[in-house]
Every structure is written in structure tokens, then in C-alpha cells.
Amino acid sequence: MAIRLPICSFDAKTGILCAKCESKLKSGEITKADVEASKALIHMAERFNELNRVTLRRSFESGGNYVLEFDPVDVPHLRSNPKLFQELDTAMKGKAWVVGSGGSDRKFLEDIFYPAKVVTVNTVWLTDGGKRTKVIVPARRSERYIGDFEKLRNMVKQARGSSCSWRPSAKRCCEPEARAEASLGLSGRG
Numbered sequence: 001m002a003i004r005l006p007i008c009s010f011d012a013k014t015g016i017l018c019a020k021c022e023s024k025l026k027s028g029e030i031t032k033a034d035v036e037a038s039k040a041l042i043h044m045a046e047r048f049n050e051l052n053r054v055t056l057r058r059s060f061e062s063g064g065n066y067v068l069e070f071d072p073v074d075v076p077h078l079r080s081n082p083k084l085f086q087e088l089d090t091a092m093k094g095k096a097w098v099v100g101s102g103g104s105d106r107k108f109l110e111d112i113f114y115p116a117k118v119v120t121v122n123t124v125w126l127t128d129g130g131k132r133t134k135v136i137v138p139a140r141r142s143e144r145y146i147g148d149f150e151k152l153r154n155m156v157k158q159a160r161g162s163s164c165s166w167r168p169s170a171k172r173c174c175e176p177e178a179r180a181e182a183s184l185g186l187s188g189r190g
């Protein structure tokens, strides 16, 4: 078994694209982010055997940070090794989020927040027929990621075609702990 990538494994190893992959890049079928992610992952696969049964579908980049879309069945498998996630950030030279391809907004947000557990999900239908999905996670678990969420905005636009905003909510006296909120809105869809 070997990792499946948007470009040829050989290209990923050597860092040089063959004519076929080069034309895919030119036509926009694949992106520069796909190439960068493929190169990093193929080298990681030598040390992390977990990677040798997964499929990278698409990659999105903004400001040197990445969202990597794998087959949904691959996601729990990738999470089975926490060291893999640490190394992924190093290998990508930025922050990298692993998400399942396709799936609902809720699933997408759950993947983004992982390992924090989503405690509340709200879906609000907007007057224009679109909707906004908001998830809430305990701040205790999400604190260290809060600075990172700003980096997501652009990539969520690319990956989901929707706007993304997050905010920490103020600690209320009736709640045992402060909560952080992230919301993802889809406008004009339903």
C-alpha cells in the first residue's frame, strides 16, 4: 500500500513534476498546495506507516498554512498517531488542518477543532435561503488554537465556498468555564 496523492508519487519524491502533472497544475485541476502537500506527505510516509493507506484529495493554502482534505475514512486513522500531527505542521512549515472531504459543515468544523470536542451545534437559516452553522467548544481545549483560527478564513472560503468567523465568548458566572465559539456560514445555499 502506498499513499495516494493528487500528483504522481515519483514527482512528489523528486519534487519535479512530469508533463502530465505539470499540465494539471497549469489547467487548475490541481493546485500548488496539492504539490507542496504531496511532497511533504510522501517523505513523512517513510516514517509514518499510517500514511501509506490514505488518500489526499485536495489541499488549500493561505499564508503558508494548509487545510488538507483526505478521504473521510482516513481521518480517524490519521488521528491514531498524535505524533503524526505534530510532524505534519513541521513538514508543511505552517499550521496544517486535516479534514474529511465532502461532509457536512458540522463535520468540517468538528475536524477543524479536533481534538477539542464540539459541545453545541446551531444551524440558523438565513433570510436569503442560506444557512449558518455554528459550533461551540470548551475554551479550555481550544485556547491554544484560537490564534490559529484567523489563518483559516481564506482556506475555508476555498474549501467550502463559505465565510468563516470565530470568537471566544465571555465567561459567564453561571458557566463553569469560558467557551470559545467558531461559526461557519454558507450563504445562498440551502
Ligand SMILES: [Zn+2]
Residues within 6 Å of the ligand: 007, 008, 011, 017, 018, 019, 020, 021, 022
Ligand atoms: Zn506526474
